[in-house]
Amino acid sequence: MNSGIQTRSTRTLLLGLILVVVSSAAFGSSGAFAKSLLSAGWTPAGVVTWRVGFAALVLVPVAIWALRGRWSLLRRNAGQVIAFGAVAVAGCQFAYFNAVETLSVAVALLLEYLGIVVVVGWMWARHGHRPSRLTLAGVGLSVAGLVLVLDVFSGIQISWAGVVWGLIAAVGLATYYVTSGHEHEDSLPPLALAGFGLGVGAVLLVGASATGLIDYGTARESVEIAGLTTPWWFAVAELALVAAALAYGVGVIGTRLVGATVASFLGLSEVLFAVLLAWLLLDELPGWIQLAGGLLILGGVVAVRLGESSDAEDEGDGTTDGEQPAYDVDFPAPHPVA
Template identity: 60%
Template sequence: MSVTTTLRPPATNATAFVPSLGIALASAAAFGSSGPFAKSLLEAGWSPGAAVTARIGIAALVLLPVALVMLRGRWHLLRRNAGLLIAYGVVAVAAVQLAFFSAVQTLSVGVALLLEYLGVVLVVLWLWLRHGQRPRRWTVAGIALAVAGLVLVLDVLGGMRVDGVGVLWALGAAVGLAAYFVLSARDDTGLPPLVMATGGLVVGALALGVAGLVGVVPMTVTAADVDLAGLTLPWWVPVATLSLVAAAFAYASGVSATRPLGSKVAGFVGLTEVLFSLLFAWLLLGELPLPVQLLGGVLVVAGVVAVRYDELTAPREPDPAPSLTPEAPAPPR
């Protein structure tokens, strides 16, 4: 399947950038909130595949009515972008989550997350190889700062556990993450951001459902209560939070922010998901971040600032020179 991407130049003025940055951070926070709620389900007996499928499937059902209303009279957009939606749903929604959950079965969560977020580097390489946007020194510096920050935030050096198969799964998740940012940045489709997100969620849920039916992905659910933040809650509370906040809102706002920011800047802003994950783990699970993790967070933010500075200082193409040939007179009416 071949999908050609056309990317909009990222927002360069504060009027366009600041609101988009806020939406991107909200999306990262929503994605980052998933950890404690997913953990409570897994500890209650849910399989990873079942938790992910419920999260994506319910989110798709919630967004679908709104998306259908937005598409009314423009159904041709679905036919024209069928390949894009299938790629987005299978690779950027379903595959990335399946690959990550498969990776953490043989890798520590820190190592798996670090490898997955190398997808941001893959975005830079894609823009270089496919669109000729060679990374400049501030982007390279941003990559170095962000990767160093992730190493500290995830405490990889303190508990590294490496397995070859797990590494391959984690790198597969990195490819899926890169696809998420690259495909979300497309603005030549005519699809509203919410329709794009909904289409991806629908396709992703169907793909996971089929994988579960054929036995590729184990599907185990339970109606047992879950323990979260010192409270005993019914199972539907974390399922609803994962579906409405960490999927429906996260994907819809993520696509909305990525289009004006561009895939590169949005990818680096997306790294803050790890910081929000630490914050929610502290608030809901009592897992207090270490000082070295806070330092890592500062480095991640510094990497985002470096990439944004590179975007602002990138040389712009000059306006075309005015033609010296006089315009032909208009024909008589």
């Protein structure tokens, strides 16, 4: 009986890890395709509004199907959906592009990915989950790896306003992992959370674009990808269907399975995928420093995984058949938290 539960938990964890990596790869593809649109005259706000808007059109019907008429769940989790859509989707994207206006892309990305530290701090403050030494070591290794991968010491441009926007983006990233990983007996299905959350984000972004709060601009020129000339809508379709709908959909499912902390660190692989795709599609070959940074990131992921496993064993999760495994985001709490 116990061996069956352990096998099922191991398979669930493995599936969750795979889904988070697939999500990271999908998110990582956005850079190359967005760059092609920006070079053709699009503004960052225009790119993200189309990306989130069309992704919402795809996932909202899926969310309705996943809910299967259980509208009471949507009412009970309205706060989680609004937080996901307003902070993790619209707010994070809006803050990041504001940071890019006054900071280099590398520094803005590094600030955003400090959200992994926010997740560890949130789990400690909200759920009393004190990070182990291995988890803290994973934080250090992952941040050090990001510094090398993003090569932030090459022509750094510092603006305090940009730093503030970058830190707000970090909160948005942390909110994505925390809201995705939060699960209780009345939770929304993962695809419902992703779909309705994207719907909220799309409404906010369209509203911000329409009122001039963000600098919205598009173009209908052909774009260059991997040395080939393609229609502008091809890049938009990739950003909406792959880098948003697929990325958010499988990302929420994977985060539910492995927990917010592990997913947030494994999500750092998005940077590695972005570098690899930039090499394949834009002929931007990563250097040895970036490769070394990638190894540090992977080391950080392993350290966090080992740290979380050690904590679960020490606390004694008491998992039984049909319950969530110890690595769920709420495992430190004795009762589900609304």
